[in-house]
Amino acid sequence: MISHTKSVGFEKGYVKSLKCRECGREYPPTKIYACEHCFAPLEVIYDFDSITLNKDLIKNREKTLWRYRELLPINDYEKIVDIGAGFTPLKECKRLAEALNLKKLYVKNDTVNPTGSFKDRPASVAVSKALELGFRAVGCASTGNLAAATAAHAAKAGLPCYVFIPSGTEKGKVLQAAAYGAKIISVKGTYDDANRLAAQASDEYEWALVNINIRPYYVEGSKTIAFEVCEQIGWRLPENIVVPMGSGALLCAVWRALKQFDEIGLIDGTGTKLIGAQPEGCSPIAKAFKSKTEEVFPVEKPKTVAKSLAIGDPGDGIYALRAIRESKGFAEYATDEEIVEGMKLLAKTEGIFAEPAGGVSIAVLKKLVEQGEISRDEEVVCFITGSGFKSLEVFSSYASSVIEIQPDSDHLKDAISG
Amino acid sequence: MGKVNVALFGNLSKITGEKTTFVDASTLGEVLNALVERYGEAFRNRIYDENNRPRRFINIYVNGKDVRFLNGLETKLNDSDKVLMVPAVGGG
Numbered sequence: 001m002i003s004h005t006k007s008v009g010f011e012k013g014y015v016k017s018l019k020c021r022e023c024g025r026e027y028p029p030t031k032i033y034a035c036e037h038c039f040a041p042l043e044v045i046y047d048f049d050s051i052t053l054n055k056d057l058i059k060n061r062e063k064t065l066w067r068y069r070e071l072l073p074i075n076d077y078e079k080i081v082d083i084g085a086g087f088t089p090l091k092e093c094k095r096l097a098e099a100l101n102l103k104k105l106y107v108k109n110d111t112v113n114p115t116g117s118f119k120d121r122p123a124s125v126a127v128s129k130a131l132e133l134g135f136r137a138v139g140c141a142s143t144g145n146l147a148a149a150t151a152a153h154a155a156k157a158g159l160p161c162y163v164f165i166p167s168g169t170e171k172g173k174v175l176q177a178a179a180y181g182a183k184i185i186s187v188k189g190t191y192d193d194a195n196r197l198a199a200q201a202s203d204e205y206e207w208a209l210v211n212i213n214i215r216p217y218y219v220e221g222s223k224t225i226a227f228e229v230c231e232q233i234g235w236r237l238p239e240n241i242v243v244p245m246g247s248g249a250l251l252c253a254v255w256r257a258l259k260q261f262d263e264i265g266l267i268d269g270t271g272t273k274l275i276g277a278q279p280e281g282c283s284p285i286a287k288a289f290k291s292k293t294e295e296v297f298p299v300e301k302p303k304t305v306a307k308s309l310a311i312g313d314p315g316d317g318i319y320a321l322r323a324i325r326e327s328k329g330f331a332e333y334a335t336d337e338e339i340v341e342g343m344k345l346l347a348k349t350e351g352i353f354a355e356p357a358g359g360v361s362i363a364v365l366k367k368l369v370e371q372g373e374i375s376r377d378e379e380v381v382c383f384i385t386g387s388g389f390k391s392l393e394v395f396s397s398y399a400s401s402v403i404e405i406q407p408d409s410d411h412l413k414d415a416i417s418g
Numbered sequence: 419m420g421k422v423n424v425a426l427f428g429n430l431s432k433i434t435g436e437k438t439t440f441v442d443a444s445t446l447g448e449v450l451n452a453l454v455e456r457y458g459e460a461f462r463n464r465i466y467d468e469n470n471r472p473r474r475f476i477n478i479y480v481n482g483k484d485v486r487f488l489n490g491l492e493t494k495l496n497d498s499d500k501v502l503m504v505p506a507v508g509g510g
Contacts, residue, residue, distance in 0.1 A: 022475075036429055038467070039475035039505040141509050195509035196479070202507075203427045215508045247510020300487045313477075313484070315508030 013075030014051050018042040018216050021319065029073065031133055033213045041315070042216045043256075044073045048263050055235055055266065063087040065121050065224035071260055072125055072224075073217045079131040081157045085113050085120035085149075086224050090232040090381070095349040100366050104379040106238070108229055109352055115148040115176065116387035117308075117355075118225055118250065123149035123210060125221030127157050130208035137207045139163055139182075141198035143191050143246065143308045144173030145355075145386050150210055151182035162207060164198040166191045170307055172390045190301060192313045211249075219316075222250050223257035229381055230258070230267050237267055239379040240329070242275040242365050244357040245285050246309040248320030250385070251276050255323040275374075276324050276331035277364035279304035279339060279356070285317045289324060289331035296321060305336040305394060306356035308386055330373055334363030340394060342366065346384065353388035361385075419444045420497030424453065428505040430476070433461050446480065447491035449501055465503075475506045 017026040022040035035042060051070045061067035065086025074080060089109045097105035110118040123146065130138045139162035140150045147163040154161035161182040165174065166189060178184055187194040195212075202213040210218045229238060237258065243251045251274055261267045278286040281304030288296045296317030302310035314320070324331050334342065342362030346352050361382050368374045388395065403418070405411040424439050431437045434457050441452040450472070454462045467473050478485045479502040485493050495501070 034428065034475065034505050034507065037464075038473055039429065039464070041475070041508060143510075191509070192484070193482070195507070196477070196502075196504060198509075199504050199507045200427055200502075203431070211509055212507045219508075247508060249508060249510050298484065298486060300484070311510045313506075313509075315506065315510055 013073070014046045014048075014070055015073045015075065016045045016047040019045045031213070033215050044216050044220055046071065046260070048260075051264055053264055053266070055231075058231065065124060065221065065228075068224055068227045071220075071227070071264075073220050074125065074128050074132060076132045079128050081124060081127045081131065081153050083114045083120070083124070083152055083156050085124045087228055088112050088225075090229055091350070093350045096346060096362075099345060099349055100362075100369055101376055102369060102374075102380060103377055106233070106379075106381045107346075107350060107352060108225060108381055108383050110225060110383065110385050111352065111354055111358070111387035113149075115145075115152045116390055117145035117149060118222065118383070118385040119145040119149035120152070121224050122146075122218045122221035123153045126150070126208070126210035126214055126218035127153035127159070129214055129217040130159070130210070131157055133208065133214070135159075135206065135208035137162065137205075138210060139198070139201075139207050140210045141165075141191070141195040141212060142169075143310055144169045144390065145308050146211060147177035147182065147184070148173055148180065151177040151180035154182065155180045162201075162209075164194040164201070166194045166310075168307070170391050170393060172392060176390070191311050192298070195313075219249050219253050222253035223260070225250075225383065226254040226257035227261060230261055233381070235267060237269065237272045238381040239271075240273045240275055240374060240381065242277055242361045242380060242382040244306075244309055244360045244383065244385055245276045245278050245314070245320055245331070246311040246357075247314045248276070248285055248316035250383075251320045252316045252323055255327065270327070272327060273329035274324050274327040275329050275364065275368065276320055277360045278331070278333045279306040279309055279360050280333045280335045282306075282310045282312060283333035284312065285314055285320050286331040286333040288317070288321055294318070294321070304356075305339055306360050307391070308355060308357045309360060330368060332364045332367055334360055334367060338363035338367070343388065343394065347388070352384060354384045355386035355388055355391040356394055357386050358384040358388075420495055420499065422449055422495050422497075422499050422501055424449060424501045424503070426503050430464065430503055430505070433457060433464055443495055445491065445495060446478065446485060446493040446501065449495065450491070477504050477506045478502070479504070
């Protein structure tokens with residue numbers, strides 16, 4: 001255990017320690033990932049006093065998540081693995097706002113990350129950290145998006161990659177990860193079964209499984225989506241942020257990001273309400289919120305079209321619950337039908353093609369506006385975290401809307417008027 | 419009462435010095451008691467919190483099934499059943 005002293009032996013980097021989220025014990029920032037006393041997760045603590053980061057400095061940097069590198073847990077910048085993740089568009093969405101009866105709505109479009117999802121953010125940080133810590137191979141447990149993100153960054157780093165996925169994972173995501181050269185281990189069972197096997201594997205093999213045994217560093221990458229929103233909206237806080245929740249790690253990262261930007265004086269306060277969105281068929285965090293409990297009871301067999309959110313035993317569930325309550329926000333869930341409608345609405349009004357997790361964000365936002373929990377005058381930023389190309393199965397009903405004709409103008413006329 | 423195979427991962431196995439062991443028990447609660455008896459106070463402090471409840475961040479499985487979906491510490495065990503104790507790690 002160490003006290004509040006800056007780590008020694010590094011030329012750069014501002015990580016002070018890893019701190020237990022339950023008992024508060026602190027550890028040197030090495031390969032440790034769970035508290036040795038109570039097994040609770042650890043989080044990265046920064047030496048904020050030595051960070052000098054200002055708006056001008058950030059403004060002139062590369063348009064990737066690494067523009068905020070002082071608030072990422074990397075000491076050796078030579079080891080950074082960058083395939084261009086981050087600094088994705090934040091666009092005002094007037095047509096969607098009108099459809100949802102809101103005045104001011106922005107979409108943070110993370111579908112345009114290099115592998116098509118926000119997971120490039122934590123994967124970029126984690127694979128960089130794996131190199132820095134001297135690991136010779138990386139991997140992850142994944143519902144699909146992280147598999148591709150980790151595999152792509154591993155490819156760039158020249159490291160072997162092992163991904164553990166549940167056997168029902170969408171084909172596009174599996175093939176994408178395989179194309180980057182990863183070894184795909186498809187586990188017969190749920191995501192939680194795959195995750196447990198990966199946890200056992202991290203004990204047996206010298207692999208950095210990014211969301212398992214280097215998780216404290218990994219989750220830090222997701223903060224950058226919130227840093228960007230604050231910067232893009234004019235160095236201030238939005239009133240509401242809608243975040244899809246699987247493990248709850250993204251929502252926790254957003255909350256930590258806002259607190260850290262406040263801590264170093266880049267924004268004022270943390271007054272954003274966090275809205276956690278889950279699919280009904282796997283909504284342990286939203287159900288805990290609605291039933292006003294402190295505990296998150298796991299779901300044994302998740303059943304939802306939003307497979308990227310089908311995590312029955314959410315690792316950050318209780319922390320996401322606390323962050324939502326602390327921010328005076330809400331958690332809500334949407335049915336599969338509402339999710340698909342949400343995806344279609346987003347595509348048809350704003351030209352953004354999202355996977356079902358994006359439909360979950362839209363559907364939950366729609367519900368909360370209808371319920372009066374979010375008023376028409378409130379400003380909302382909605383996170384769209386993964387591309388529709390990854391879940392083409394969901395759009396298969398559109399195949400029947402294709403009109404095939406002979407190449408002549410009479411047939412064209414018939415087709416258009418038909 | 420049956421001979422139950424117990425596998426320990428992460429820091430749990432660092433305390434016990436072994437990753438697998440066998441205990442005679444008919445419920446999961448009896449397995450934990452037997453392990454505490456064998457490995458002592460240090461092990462007890464790792465698996466139980468200050469209120470003597472199993473710690474939230476250790477997941478326990480019987481034959482691959484999370485005991486939260488069985489009967490928790492009351493879960494009945496038979497000869498050759500496999501108990502797995504793994505620190506709960508995030509995922510997602």
